[in-house]
Amino acid sequence: MDVLEFAQCLSYVELIKQKKSTFEMLLPYGGALIGVVVGFVINVIRDKIKDKTSNAKKIICVDEEVHRLRNLFEVCASESMNVILSIYKGGKPSSTRLPPGYKAPLLKEFFPQVALKYSVNERYYLKELLSHTKKVEHLSEKLIASEAGVPMFMAALETLEASAYCVGVCDLFYKEPSRGEVPDLLKNLGFDDEQIDIYNKSNSYE
Structure with a gap:
């Protein structure tokens, strides 16, 4: 090997060292960038799982509330x-x-947060339920405060009809046959035909 060839070999080896050094310099930055990306993806996935779990629990709470009501x-x-x-x-x-x-x-608290998880009809029923619970509560208070006789009779009639409507709304929310009509609900609750007929004749007290 003459001097020229030896010099070329040294130049080649030096070039390889330079390229390797450049790669080694970039490697830590590339690793850090990959770490950031992976961390971001993991956080996004974790947040989605957390939100999904949280929404599922809220839906369960709404369901239990409707059942209780x-x-x-x-x-x-x-x-x-x-x-x-x-x-x-x-x-x-x-x-x-x-x-x-x-x-x-x-x-009241969770429905607005998970409203889009329900169908249009389900949202309607839940909103009806929220608004009519106040009405039933008001009528119940009126019934308790009423004097015996016709005033109490009429208050009881109003409360009965409002309660039946709310029961029917709950039934529809659960995709069950509605008992929103008073005679249907009374029959389901165990009242006999004679007692139901008394309700049907109640207009004579108006």
């Missing part, structure tokens, strides 16, 4: 009908066992 409305309807029957037969009910309240804190 439906039970309260059924009790309210049953007690209102008992008042009507007692007064119709000449009795004077001294007290009623109406539910103490119809608040729906979970439905």
Whole structure:
């Protein structure tokens, strides 16, 4: 190997070292960039999973709230009908066992946050439920405060009809046959035909 060839070899080796050094200089930056990207993706996936889990829990809370309200409305309807029957037969009910309240804190809080998870009809039913719980609560208070006789009878009738409507809304939310009509609900709650007929004749008290 002559001097010229040796010099060329040295130049080639030096060139390889330079290229390797450039790569080694860029490698830490590339690794950091990859780390940032991977971390970002992991955070996005984790947040999505967290949101999905949170929404699922909120939907469960809304469902349980609707179930609880439906039970309260059924009790309210049953007690209102008992008042009507007692007064119709000449009795004077001294007290009623109406539910103490119809608040729906979970439905009020969580429904707006997961509203888009429901269909158009489901959203309508939940909004109806929110607005009519206040009406049933007002009518229940009116019934409790009413004097025995016709005033209490009429208050019980109003409360019964409002409660039946809310039960029907809950039924529709659950995609079940609606019991929104008072006779249908009373029959389902165990009242017999004679008692239901008393409700049907109640217009004579208006």
